[in-house]
Amino acid sequence: MATELGLAVRRKSATPTSSTSIRRDSIEVSKLVDIDLCIGCKACEIACKEWNDLEVEETHNFGGYQSHEDLTPDTWDLMRFNEVDLEDGGIAWLIRKDSCLHCEEPGCLLACPAPGAIVQYENGIVDFDQEKCIGCQYCIAGCPFDIPRFDTETKKVYKCTLCVDRVSNALEPACVKACPTGSIRFGTKEAMQEYGKEKVGKLQDRGFEDALLYDPEGVKGLHMMYVVPRGEMLEEYGLPKDPTVTSKLGFFPAMGALRKLGSGAMWAGLLGSALFFLRTGRRFPPPEEEAVAAARSKGSEAPGERTDAATRHDADDSLDPGSEGDGHA
Amino acid sequence: MLREHDPERDIVRYSLADRVAHWWVSLTFIYLLLSGLALGYPRMAWLYQILGGGQTVRFLHPWVGVAFTLGIFYMLFAWVRDMTFDPVDREWARSLGTYSKEGHVDLDVGRYNAGQKGYYWFAVLTGVLLLLTGIPIWIPSLLSSGWNQAARIIHHVLFLLTVGGFIIHVYMSTAMFPGTIRGMTTGRVERRWAAFHHPRWFRDRDARGTRLG
Numbered sequence: 222m223a224t225e226l227g228l229a230v231r232r233k234s235a236t237p238t239s240s241t242s243i244r245r246d247s248i249e250v251s252k253l254v255d256i257d258l259c260i261g262c263k264a265c266e267i268a269c270k271e272w273n274d275l276e277v278e279e280t281h282n283f284g285g286y287q288s289h290e291d292l293t294p295d296t297w298d299l300m301r302f303n304e305v306d307l308e309d310g311g312i313a314w315l316i317r318k319d320s321c322l323h324c325e326e327p328g329c330l331l332a333c334p335a336p337g338a339i340v341q342y343e344n345g346i347v348d349f350d351q352e353k354c355i356g357c358q359y360c361i362a363g364c365p366f367d368i369p370r371f372d373t374e375t376k377k378v379y380k381c382t383l384c385v386d387r388v389s390n391a392l393e394p395a396c397v398k399a400c401p402t403g404s405i406r407f408g409t410k411e412a413m414q415e416y417g418k419e420k421v422g423k424l425q426d427r428g429f430e431d432a433l434l435y436d437p438e439g440v441k442g443l444h445m446m447y448v449v450p451r452g453e454m455l456e457e458y459g460l461p462k463d464p465t466v467t468s469k470l471g472f473f474p475a476m477g478a479l480r481k482l483g484s485g486a487m488w489a490g491l492l493g494s495a496l497f498f499l500r501t502g503r504r505f506p507p508p509e510e511e512a513v514a515a516a517r518s519k520g521s522e523a524p525g526e527r528t529d530a531a532t533r534h535d536a537d538d539s540l541d542p543g544s545e546g547d548g549h550a
Numbered sequence: 551m552l553r554e555h556d557p558e559r560d561i562v563r564y565s566l567a568d569r570v571a572h573w574w575v576s577l578t579f580i581y582l583l584l585s586g587l588a589l590g591y592p593r594m595a596w597l598y599q600i601l602g603g604g605q606t607v608r609f610l611h612p613w614v615g616v617a618f619t620l621g622i623f624y625m626l627f628a629w630v631r632d633m634t635f636d637p638v639d640r641e642w643a644r645s646l647g648t649y650s651k652e653g654h655v656d657l658d659v660g661r662y663n664a665g666q667k668g669y670y671w672f673a674v675l676t677g678v679l680l681l682l683t684g685i686p687i688w689i690p691s692l693l694s695s696g697w698n699q700a701a702r703i704i705h706h707v708l709f710l711l712t713v714g715g716f717i718i719h720v721y722m723s724t725a726m727f728p729g730t731i732r733g734m735t736t737g738r739v740e741r742r743w744a745a746f747h748h749p750r751w752f753r754d755r756d757a758r759g760t761r762l763g
Contacts, residue, residue, distance in 0.1 A: 490714055
Protein backbone atom coordinates (compact mmCIF):
# COMPACT_ATOMS: atom_id res chain seq x y z
CA MET A 222 0.00 0.00 0.00
CA ALA A 223 1.35 3.30 -0.92
CA THR A 224 -0.52 5.42 1.53
CA GLU A 225 -0.61 5.56 5.25
CA LEU A 226 -4.38 5.37 5.33
CA GLY A 227 -4.85 7.64 8.28
CA LEU A 228 -3.45 4.99 10.59
CA ALA A 229 -1.02 5.92 13.33
CA VAL A 230 2.51 4.90 12.40
CA ARG A 231 4.72 3.32 15.05
CA ARG A 232 7.92 3.20 13.04
CA LYS A 233 9.35 3.41 9.54
CA SER A 234 12.39 1.79 8.01
CA ALA A 235 15.68 3.75 7.87
CA THR A 236 14.13 6.55 9.89
CA PRO A 237 16.17 7.15 13.05
CA THR A 238 14.04 10.01 14.31
CA SER A 239 11.62 9.06 17.04
CA SER A 240 8.12 7.78 16.36
CA THR A 241 5.49 10.40 15.67
CA SER A 242 2.79 8.39 17.35
CA ILE A 243 1.28 9.83 20.50
CA ARG A 244 -2.14 8.18 20.49
CA ARG A 245 -2.98 6.04 23.49
CA ASP A 246 -6.06 4.33 22.14
CA SER A 247 -4.46 2.29 19.38
CA ILE A 248 -5.67 -1.26 19.46
CA GLU A 249 -3.35 -3.97 18.23
CA VAL A 250 -4.95 -6.30 15.75
CA SER A 251 -4.06 -9.84 14.80
CA LYS A 252 -5.06 -12.67 12.55
CA LEU A 253 -5.12 -16.17 13.93
CA VAL A 254 -5.05 -19.36 11.90
CA ASP A 255 -6.57 -22.25 13.78
CA ILE A 256 -4.90 -25.06 11.85
CA ASP A 257 -7.27 -27.54 13.52
CA LEU A 258 -10.18 -26.03 11.62
CA CYS A 259 -8.43 -25.65 8.27
CA ILE A 260 -9.68 -27.96 5.53
CA GLY A 261 -7.16 -26.82 2.91
CA CYS A 262 -9.75 -25.39 0.53
CA LYS A 263 -7.56 -22.45 -0.56
CA ALA A 264 -10.45 -19.98 -0.52
CA CYS A 265 -8.07 -17.59 1.29
CA GLU A 266 -5.63 -17.80 -1.63
CA ILE A 267 -8.36 -16.82 -4.08
CA ALA A 268 -9.71 -14.07 -1.85
CA CYS A 269 -6.20 -12.64 -1.48
CA LYS A 270 -5.69 -12.60 -5.24
CA GLU A 271 -9.10 -11.05 -5.82
CA TRP A 272 -9.00 -8.34 -3.20
CA ASN A 273 -5.43 -7.31 -4.00
CA ASP A 274 -6.05 -7.70 -7.75
CA LEU A 275 -2.98 -9.87 -8.20
CA GLU A 276 -2.21 -11.66 -11.42
CA VAL A 277 -3.25 -15.29 -11.58
CA GLU A 278 -0.29 -17.56 -12.15
CA GLU A 279 -0.59 -20.76 -14.10
CA THR A 280 -0.33 -23.74 -11.80
CA HIS A 281 0.88 -27.24 -12.48
CA ASN A 282 0.67 -30.52 -10.63
CA PHE A 283 3.82 -31.27 -8.74
CA GLY A 284 2.47 -34.16 -6.73
CA GLY A 285 0.26 -32.80 -4.01
CA TYR A 286 -2.62 -30.55 -3.14
CA GLN A 287 -0.54 -27.38 -3.17
CA SER A 288 -1.43 -24.88 -5.89
CA HIS A 289 1.87 -23.02 -6.23
CA GLU A 290 5.30 -24.25 -5.28
CA ASP A 291 6.17 -21.06 -3.45
CA LEU A 292 5.11 -17.55 -2.62
CA THR A 293 5.74 -15.08 -5.45
CA PRO A 294 5.42 -11.31 -5.90
CA ASP A 295 1.88 -12.08 -7.11
CA THR A 296 1.03 -14.77 -4.58
CA TRP A 297 1.03 -13.43 -1.04
CA ASP A 298 -0.94 -16.26 0.50
CA LEU A 299 -0.23 -19.96 -0.08
CA MET A 300 -1.62 -23.12 1.47
CA ARG A 301 1.33 -25.39 2.12
CA PHE A 302 0.71 -29.13 2.32
CA ASN A 303 3.12 -31.58 3.88
CA GLU A 304 2.57 -35.29 4.46
CA VAL A 305 4.62 -36.79 7.26
CA ASP A 306 4.81 -40.50 8.07
CA LEU A 307 4.24 -41.16 11.74
CA GLU A 308 5.98 -43.80 13.84
CA ASP A 309 2.71 -45.68 14.48
CA GLY A 310 2.27 -46.17 10.73
CA GLY A 311 -0.23 -43.36 10.37
CA ILE A 312 0.20 -40.15 8.50
CA ALA A 313 0.09 -36.51 9.54
CA TRP A 314 -1.32 -34.24 6.87
CA LEU A 315 0.02 -30.83 7.73
CA ILE A 316 -1.65 -27.82 6.15
CA ARG A 317 -0.51 -24.31 6.81
CA LYS A 318 -1.60 -20.99 5.40
CA ASP A 319 1.73 -19.31 4.63
CA SER A 320 1.84 -15.53 4.46
CA CYS A 321 3.42 -12.61 6.29
CA LEU A 322 3.25 -13.03 10.07
CA HIS A 323 3.53 -9.30 10.82
CA CYS A 324 6.20 -9.57 13.53
CA GLU A 325 6.10 -7.16 16.41
CA GLU A 326 9.88 -6.82 15.87
CA PRO A 327 10.06 -7.02 12.07
CA GLY A 328 13.41 -8.11 10.67
CA CYS A 329 12.46 -6.73 7.26
CA LEU A 330 11.87 -3.24 8.64
CA LEU A 331 15.08 -3.26 10.66
CA ALA A 332 17.10 -4.39 7.62
CA CYS A 333 15.58 -1.90 5.17
CA PRO A 334 17.83 1.02 4.09
CA ALA A 335 15.10 2.98 2.26
CA PRO A 336 13.36 5.55 4.47
CA GLY A 337 9.68 4.73 4.87
CA ALA A 338 9.66 1.76 2.48
CA ILE A 339 8.54 -0.48 5.34
CA VAL A 340 6.02 0.86 7.82
CA GLN A 341 4.76 -0.59 11.07
CA TYR A 342 1.42 0.83 12.13
CA GLU A 343 0.40 1.21 15.73
CA ASN A 344 -2.08 -1.61 15.20
CA GLY A 345 0.81 -3.97 14.47
CA ILE A 346 0.45 -4.33 10.71
CA VAL A 347 3.76 -4.32 8.84
CA ASP A 348 3.38 -2.95 5.34
CA PHE A 349 5.65 -2.28 2.37
CA ASP A 350 5.45 0.99 0.46
CA GLN A 351 6.68 0.03 -2.99
CA GLU A 352 6.90 3.70 -3.99
CA LYS A 353 9.81 4.06 -1.58
CA CYS A 354 11.29 0.59 -2.04
CA ILE A 355 14.70 0.65 -3.74
CA GLY A 356 14.77 -3.06 -4.55
CA CYS A 357 17.82 -3.98 -2.49
CA GLN A 358 16.09 -7.06 -1.02
CA TYR A 359 17.69 -6.65 2.41
CA CYS A 360 14.21 -7.34 3.83
CA ILE A 361 14.35 -10.81 2.35
CA ALA A 362 17.59 -11.54 4.18
CA GLY A 363 16.17 -9.96 7.32
CA CYS A 364 12.93 -11.97 7.42
CA PRO A 365 13.02 -15.01 9.73
CA PHE A 366 10.06 -16.55 7.86
CA ASP A 367 11.18 -16.16 4.22
CA ILE A 368 8.13 -14.14 3.19
CA PRO A 369 8.95 -11.12 0.96
CA ARG A 370 9.32 -11.79 -2.75
CA PHE A 371 11.22 -9.67 -5.26
CA ASP A 372 9.61 -8.83 -8.59
CA THR A 373 12.29 -8.74 -11.27
CA GLU A 374 10.22 -6.47 -13.51
CA THR A 375 9.18 -3.74 -11.09
CA LYS A 376 12.37 -4.26 -9.02
CA LYS A 377 10.29 -4.05 -5.84
CA VAL A 378 9.45 -6.43 -3.04
CA TYR A 379 5.90 -7.57 -2.22
CA LYS A 380 4.09 -9.42 0.54
CA CYS A 381 0.78 -9.65 2.42
CA THR A 382 -0.44 -6.27 3.67
CA LEU A 383 -2.79 -7.86 6.20
CA CYS A 384 -5.36 -6.06 4.04
CA VAL A 385 -4.40 -2.84 5.76
CA ASP A 386 -6.70 -1.00 3.35
CA ARG A 387 -9.65 -3.10 4.54
CA VAL A 388 -8.64 -3.03 8.19
CA SER A 389 -8.35 0.75 8.17
CA ASN A 390 -11.95 0.80 6.96
CA ALA A 391 -13.16 -1.53 9.72
CA LEU A 392 -13.36 -4.61 7.50
CA GLU A 393 -11.67 -7.91 8.25
CA PRO A 394 -8.91 -9.10 5.88
CA ALA A 395 -10.08 -10.78 2.66
CA CYS A 396 -8.75 -14.22 3.63
CA VAL A 397 -10.63 -14.04 6.92
CA LYS A 398 -13.86 -13.13 5.18
CA ALA A 399 -13.48 -15.96 2.67
CA CYS A 400 -12.61 -18.73 5.13
CA PRO A 401 -15.59 -21.14 5.25
CA THR A 402 -14.70 -22.88 8.51
CA GLY A 403 -13.69 -19.95 10.68
CA SER A 404 -10.12 -21.25 10.70
CA ILE A 405 -8.76 -17.79 9.91
CA ARG A 406 -9.89 -15.31 12.51
CA PHE A 407 -9.31 -11.63 13.01
CA GLY A 408 -9.65 -9.36 16.02
CA THR A 409 -7.64 -7.60 18.65
CA LYS A 410 -4.36 -9.23 19.52
CA GLU A 411 -5.68 -9.81 23.01
CA ALA A 412 -8.87 -11.52 21.86
CA MET A 413 -6.96 -13.71 19.45
CA GLN A 414 -4.49 -14.75 22.15
CA GLU A 415 -7.39 -15.60 24.40
CA TYR A 416 -9.02 -17.69 21.68
CA GLY A 417 -5.71 -19.36 20.90
CA LYS A 418 -4.96 -20.32 24.47
CA GLU A 419 -8.40 -21.73 24.98
CA LYS A 420 -8.17 -23.71 21.75
CA VAL A 421 -4.76 -25.09 22.67
CA GLY A 422 -6.24 -26.33 25.94
CA LYS A 423 -9.03 -28.09 24.07
CA LEU A 424 -6.57 -29.71 21.68
CA GLN A 425 -4.50 -30.96 24.58
CA ASP A 426 -7.64 -32.44 26.12
CA ARG A 427 -8.22 -34.24 22.82
CA GLY A 428 -4.75 -35.79 22.93
CA PHE A 429 -2.64 -33.28 21.01
CA GLU A 430 -0.30 -32.88 23.96
CA ASP A 431 2.15 -30.66 22.10
CA ALA A 432 -0.48 -28.30 20.73
CA LEU A 433 0.64 -24.69 20.99
CA LEU A 434 -0.12 -21.12 20.11
CA TYR A 435 2.61 -19.95 17.73
CA ASP A 436 3.48 -16.42 18.86
CA PRO A 437 7.27 -16.56 19.29
CA GLU A 438 9.05 -14.32 21.78
CA GLY A 439 12.12 -13.97 19.54
CA VAL A 440 10.24 -11.54 17.30
CA LYS A 441 8.28 -10.14 20.26
CA GLY A 442 5.15 -11.88 19.05
CA LEU A 443 3.18 -11.95 15.83
CA HIS A 444 0.16 -10.25 14.37
CA MET A 445 -0.69 -13.45 12.58
CA MET A 446 -0.57 -16.35 15.02
CA TYR A 447 -1.21 -20.04 14.52
CA VAL A 448 -2.89 -22.62 16.68
CA VAL A 449 -0.67 -25.62 15.89
CA PRO A 450 -2.17 -29.01 16.88
CA ARG A 451 1.07 -30.91 16.34
CA GLY A 452 3.45 -28.53 18.09
CA GLU A 453 6.21 -31.13 17.96
CA MET A 454 6.23 -30.81 14.18
CA LEU A 455 6.82 -27.07 13.81
CA GLU A 456 9.60 -27.60 11.32
CA GLU A 457 7.51 -29.98 9.23
CA TYR A 458 4.89 -27.23 9.10
CA GLY A 459 7.62 -24.92 7.83
CA LEU A 460 7.72 -22.80 10.97
CA PRO A 461 11.07 -22.06 12.64
CA LYS A 462 11.17 -23.27 16.24
CA ASP A 463 12.74 -20.18 17.68
CA PRO A 464 12.75 -17.38 15.13
CA THR A 465 14.42 -14.18 16.19
CA VAL A 466 15.53 -11.10 14.35
CA THR A 467 18.89 -11.26 16.10
CA SER A 468 19.66 -14.97 15.77
CA LYS A 469 20.97 -14.70 12.24
CA LEU A 470 24.67 -14.28 12.99
CA GLY A 471 23.78 -11.55 15.45
CA PHE A 472 23.29 -9.47 12.35
CA PHE A 473 21.21 -6.56 13.63
CA PRO A 474 23.24 -5.86 16.79
CA ALA A 475 26.42 -6.17 14.72
CA MET A 476 25.14 -3.69 12.12
CA GLY A 477 24.00 -1.28 14.81
CA ALA A 478 27.38 -1.43 16.53
CA LEU A 479 29.20 -1.03 13.22
CA ARG A 480 27.15 2.04 12.41
CA LYS A 481 27.96 3.66 15.73
CA LEU A 482 31.62 2.72 15.49
CA GLY A 483 31.72 3.78 11.85
CA SER A 484 30.21 7.21 12.28
CA GLY A 485 32.44 7.79 15.32
CA ALA A 486 35.55 6.72 13.43
CA MET A 487 34.73 8.77 10.35
CA TRP A 488 34.16 11.92 12.39
CA ALA A 489 37.32 11.20 14.40
CA GLY A 490 39.25 10.77 11.16
CA LEU A 491 38.04 14.07 9.72
CA LEU A 492 38.41 16.08 12.91
CA GLY A 493 41.72 14.36 13.71
CA SER A 494 43.13 15.31 10.31
CA ALA A 495 42.01 18.89 10.79
CA LEU A 496 43.60 19.06 14.24
CA PHE A 497 46.78 17.41 12.95
CA PHE A 498 46.95 20.02 10.22
CA LEU A 499 46.50 22.89 12.67
CA ARG A 500 49.28 21.45 14.80
CA THR A 501 51.81 20.50 12.15
CA GLY A 502 50.81 22.47 9.04
CA ARG A 503 52.38 21.84 5.68
CA ARG A 504 55.65 20.02 5.17
CA PHE A 505 57.71 21.81 2.54
CA PRO A 506 60.83 20.23 1.13
CA PRO A 507 64.08 22.20 1.64
CA PRO A 508 65.19 24.49 -1.24
CA GLU A 509 65.95 22.68 -4.45
CA GLU A 510 69.76 22.87 -4.27
CA GLU A 511 69.79 21.51 -0.76
CA ALA A 512 67.31 18.70 -1.54
CA VAL A 513 69.14 17.67 -4.69
CA ALA A 514 72.53 17.72 -2.96
CA ALA A 515 71.17 15.56 -0.14
CA ALA A 516 69.67 13.09 -2.60
CA ARG A 517 72.95 12.84 -4.49
CA SER A 518 74.99 12.38 -1.35
CA LYS A 519 72.71 9.50 -0.34
CA GLY A 520 73.65 7.82 -3.61
CA SER A 521 77.38 8.26 -3.07
CA GLU A 522 77.53 6.79 0.41
CA ALA A 523 80.25 4.21 0.79
CA PRO A 524 79.34 0.83 -0.70
CA GLY A 525 78.57 -1.63 2.03
CA GLU A 526 76.46 0.80 3.95
CA ARG A 527 73.58 -0.03 1.61
CA THR A 528 73.15 -3.64 0.89
CA ASP A 529 70.41 -3.75 -1.69
CA ALA A 530 71.44 -3.97 -5.29
CA ALA A 531 68.92 -1.43 -6.54
CA THR A 532 70.34 1.30 -4.34
CA ARG A 533 73.87 0.62 -5.45
CA HIS A 534 72.77 0.58 -9.06
CA ASP A 535 71.15 3.99 -8.67
CA ALA A 536 74.21 5.26 -6.89
CA ASP A 537 76.34 4.24 -9.85
CA ASP A 538 74.00 6.08 -12.17
CA SER A 539 74.24 9.33 -10.32
CA LEU A 540 78.03 9.15 -10.29
CA ASP A 541 78.10 8.91 -14.03
CA PRO A 542 79.20 12.40 -15.15
CA GLY A 543 77.23 12.21 -18.40
CA SER A 544 73.99 11.34 -16.71
CA GLU A 545 72.67 14.79 -15.86
CA GLY A 546 69.01 14.85 -16.93
CA ASP A 547 68.44 17.01 -19.95
CA GLY A 548 64.73 17.44 -19.40
CA HIS A 549 62.29 17.72 -22.23
CA ALA A 550 63.44 18.42 -25.72
CA MET B 551 52.28 29.57 -8.94
CA LEU B 552 50.87 30.07 -12.42
CA ARG B 553 53.60 28.86 -14.71
CA GLU B 554 54.19 26.50 -17.56
CA HIS B 555 55.92 23.19 -17.19
CA ASP B 556 59.57 23.85 -16.60
CA PRO B 557 61.81 21.03 -17.81
CA GLU B 558 64.61 22.38 -15.65
CA ARG B 559 62.62 21.85 -12.49
CA ASP B 560 60.10 19.11 -13.29
CA ILE B 561 60.28 15.37 -13.53
CA VAL B 562 57.60 13.20 -15.11
CA ARG B 563 56.05 10.97 -12.43
CA TYR B 564 52.79 9.70 -13.91
CA SER B 565 51.84 8.90 -17.48
CA LEU B 566 48.48 9.94 -18.85
CA ALA B 567 47.21 6.36 -18.46
CA ASP B 568 48.31 6.32 -14.82
CA ARG B 569 46.55 9.58 -14.11
CA VAL B 570 43.37 8.53 -15.89
CA ALA B 571 43.37 5.32 -13.84
CA HIS B 572 43.93 7.26 -10.61
CA TRP B 573 41.08 9.69 -11.20
CA TRP B 574 38.89 6.92 -12.50
CA VAL B 575 39.39 5.11 -9.21
CA SER B 576 39.02 8.26 -7.11
CA LEU B 577 35.81 9.47 -8.74
CA THR B 578 34.20 6.04 -8.64
CA PHE B 579 35.36 5.72 -5.03
CA ILE B 580 33.76 9.03 -4.07
CA TYR B 581 30.49 7.97 -5.68
CA LEU B 582 30.67 4.63 -3.88
CA LEU B 583 31.48 6.37 -0.61
CA LEU B 584 28.52 8.75 -0.83
CA SER B 585 26.04 6.16 -2.07
CA GLY B 586 27.37 3.67 0.49
CA LEU B 587 26.82 6.23 3.25
CA ALA B 588 23.22 6.64 2.09
CA LEU B 589 22.68 2.88 1.99
CA GLY B 590 24.38 2.12 5.29
CA TYR B 591 23.55 5.11 7.46
CA PRO B 592 19.89 6.13 7.75
CA ARG B 593 20.91 9.58 8.94
CA MET B 594 22.71 10.07 5.63
CA ALA B 595 19.67 9.01 3.58
CA TRP B 596 19.41 12.60 2.29
CA LEU B 597 22.32 11.68 0.01
CA TYR B 598 19.88 9.57 -2.04
CA GLN B 599 18.30 12.81 -3.20
CA ILE B 600 21.48 14.31 -4.62
CA LEU B 601 22.46 10.98 -6.18
CA GLY B 602 19.25 10.57 -8.16
CA GLY B 603 17.03 8.71 -5.69
CA GLY B 604 17.19 5.39 -3.87
CA GLN B 605 16.43 3.18 -6.84
CA THR B 606 19.09 4.84 -8.96
CA VAL B 607 21.60 4.45 -6.15
CA ARG B 608 20.68 0.78 -5.73
CA PHE B 609 21.13 0.28 -9.47
CA LEU B 610 24.33 2.26 -9.92
CA HIS B 611 26.32 1.41 -6.79
CA PRO B 612 27.17 -2.15 -7.90
CA TRP B 613 28.08 -1.14 -11.45
CA VAL B 614 30.24 1.75 -10.27
CA GLY B 615 31.79 -0.79 -7.90
CA VAL B 616 32.75 -2.96 -10.86
CA ALA B 617 34.22 0.09 -12.63
CA PHE B 618 36.16 0.95 -9.47
CA THR B 619 37.63 -2.52 -9.18
CA LEU B 620 38.61 -2.50 -12.88
CA GLY B 621 40.61 0.65 -12.14
CA ILE B 622 42.16 -1.10 -9.16
CA PHE B 623 43.17 -3.98 -11.44
CA TYR B 624 44.85 -1.54 -13.82
CA MET B 625 46.84 -0.14 -10.93
CA LEU B 626 47.70 -3.61 -9.75
CA PHE B 627 49.27 -4.59 -13.04
CA ALA B 628 50.68 -1.20 -14.07
CA TRP B 629 52.32 -0.29 -10.78
CA VAL B 630 53.17 -3.60 -9.13
CA ARG B 631 56.77 -3.41 -10.41
CA ASP B 632 57.47 -0.41 -8.17
CA MET B 633 55.49 -1.71 -5.23
CA THR B 634 57.52 -4.69 -4.08
CA PHE B 635 59.11 -4.21 -0.69
CA ASP B 636 62.87 -3.86 -0.25
CA PRO B 637 65.23 -3.47 2.75
CA VAL B 638 64.86 0.33 2.79
CA ASP B 639 61.13 -0.21 3.34
CA ARG B 640 61.86 -2.22 6.45
CA GLU B 641 63.92 0.66 7.82
CA TRP B 642 61.21 3.12 6.81
CA ALA B 643 58.56 1.06 8.58
CA ARG B 644 60.69 1.05 11.72
CA SER B 645 60.85 4.86 11.61
CA LEU B 646 57.12 5.27 11.16
CA GLY B 647 56.91 7.13 14.47
CA THR B 648 59.50 9.68 13.36
CA TYR B 649 57.82 9.97 9.98
CA SER B 650 54.43 10.81 11.41
CA LYS B 651 55.93 13.25 13.89
CA GLU B 652 58.35 15.04 11.58
CA GLY B 653 56.84 14.28 8.19
CA HIS B 654 60.13 12.92 6.95
CA VAL B 655 62.72 10.26 7.52
CA ASP B 656 66.19 10.54 6.08
CA LEU B 657 66.30 7.31 4.08
CA ASP B 658 67.26 6.54 0.50
CA VAL B 659 63.65 6.02 -0.58
CA GLY B 660 62.90 4.91 -4.14
CA ARG B 661 59.87 5.73 -6.25
CA TYR B 662 57.55 4.86 -3.37
CA ASN B 663 58.15 4.68 0.34
CA ALA B 664 56.89 1.80 2.44
CA GLY B 665 53.79 3.75 3.46
CA GLN B 666 52.80 4.34 -0.14
CA LYS B 667 53.45 0.72 -1.00
CA GLY B 668 51.40 -0.35 1.99
CA TYR B 669 48.53 1.88 0.90
CA TYR B 670 48.74 0.44 -2.61
CA TRP B 671 48.45 -3.15 -1.39
CA PHE B 672 45.74 -2.10 1.04
CA ALA B 673 43.76 -0.52 -1.82
CA VAL B 674 44.20 -3.56 -4.06
CA LEU B 675 43.17 -5.97 -1.33
CA THR B 676 40.17 -4.02 -0.07
CA GLY B 677 39.13 -3.19 -3.65
CA VAL B 678 38.98 -6.85 -4.59
CA LEU B 679 37.32 -7.89 -1.32
CA LEU B 680 34.74 -5.12 -1.62
CA LEU B 681 33.74 -6.43 -5.03
CA LEU B 682 33.68 -10.03 -3.82
CA THR B 683 31.52 -9.20 -0.79
CA GLY B 684 29.45 -6.83 -2.91
CA ILE B 685 28.33 -9.47 -5.39
CA PRO B 686 26.04 -11.38 -2.98
CA ILE B 687 24.59 -8.06 -1.81
CA TRP B 688 24.05 -7.12 -5.46
CA ILE B 689 22.40 -10.42 -6.40
CA PRO B 690 20.96 -11.81 -3.14
CA SER B 691 19.54 -14.93 -4.76
CA LEU B 692 23.06 -16.29 -5.19
CA LEU B 693 23.50 -17.18 -1.53
CA SER B 694 21.42 -17.87 1.56
CA SER B 695 20.30 -14.95 3.69
CA GLY B 696 22.86 -15.83 6.37
CA TRP B 697 25.71 -15.46 3.91
CA ASN B 698 24.15 -12.29 2.53
CA GLN B 699 24.13 -10.79 5.99
CA ALA B 700 27.71 -11.88 6.60
CA ALA B 701 28.67 -10.26 3.30
CA ARG B 702 27.02 -7.02 4.38
CA ILE B 703 28.94 -6.96 7.65
CA ILE B 704 32.29 -7.64 5.95
CA HIS B 705 31.47 -5.12 3.21
CA HIS B 706 30.73 -2.53 5.89
CA VAL B 707 33.99 -3.22 7.77
CA LEU B 708 35.95 -2.94 4.52
CA PHE B 709 34.10 0.29 3.74
CA LEU B 710 35.19 1.78 7.06
CA LEU B 711 38.80 0.69 6.52
CA THR B 712 38.89 2.23 3.05
CA VAL B 713 37.35 5.47 4.29
CA GLY B 714 40.12 5.64 6.90
CA GLY B 715 42.75 5.02 4.23
CA PHE B 716 41.08 7.52 1.91
CA ILE B 717 41.10 10.32 4.52
CA ILE B 718 44.80 9.75 5.27
CA HIS B 719 45.67 9.46 1.56
CA VAL B 720 43.87 12.68 0.59
CA TYR B 721 45.25 14.54 3.61
CA MET B 722 48.85 13.56 2.94
CA SER B 723 48.78 14.20 -0.79
CA THR B 724 47.13 17.61 -0.54
CA ALA B 725 47.32 19.34 2.85
CA MET B 726 50.42 17.72 4.30
CA PHE B 727 52.93 17.58 1.47
CA PRO B 728 52.80 20.51 -0.98
CA GLY B 729 53.64 19.61 -4.57
CA THR B 730 52.38 16.06 -4.29
CA ILE B 731 49.02 16.26 -6.01
CA ARG B 732 50.71 17.93 -9.00
CA GLY B 733 52.05 14.53 -9.90
CA MET B 734 48.51 13.29 -10.38
CA THR B 735 47.16 16.37 -12.16
CA THR B 736 49.96 17.45 -14.49
CA GLY B 737 51.86 14.19 -14.23
CA ARG B 738 55.00 16.09 -13.20
CA VAL B 739 56.65 16.86 -9.90
CA GLU B 740 59.30 19.40 -9.02
CA ARG B 741 62.91 18.25 -8.76
CA ARG B 742 62.96 19.66 -5.27
CA TRP B 743 59.98 17.49 -4.27
CA ALA B 744 61.40 14.38 -5.89
CA ALA B 745 64.89 14.78 -4.42
CA PHE B 746 63.49 15.27 -0.92
CA HIS B 747 60.80 12.60 -0.82
CA HIS B 748 62.16 10.02 -3.23
CA PRO B 749 65.95 10.50 -3.48
CA ARG B 750 66.76 7.16 -5.09
CA TRP B 751 64.03 7.58 -7.70
CA PHE B 752 65.16 11.17 -8.25
CA ARG B 753 68.74 10.12 -9.00
CA ASP B 754 67.49 7.44 -11.36
CA ARG B 755 65.24 9.84 -13.29
CA ASP B 756 67.82 12.58 -13.18
CA ALA B 757 70.27 10.19 -14.72
CA ARG B 758 68.08 8.55 -17.34
CA GLY B 759 66.16 11.61 -18.42
CA THR B 760 63.20 13.29 -16.86
CA ARG B 761 60.78 12.37 -19.60
CA LEU B 762 60.49 8.87 -18.24
CA GLY B 763 57.47 8.21 -16.09
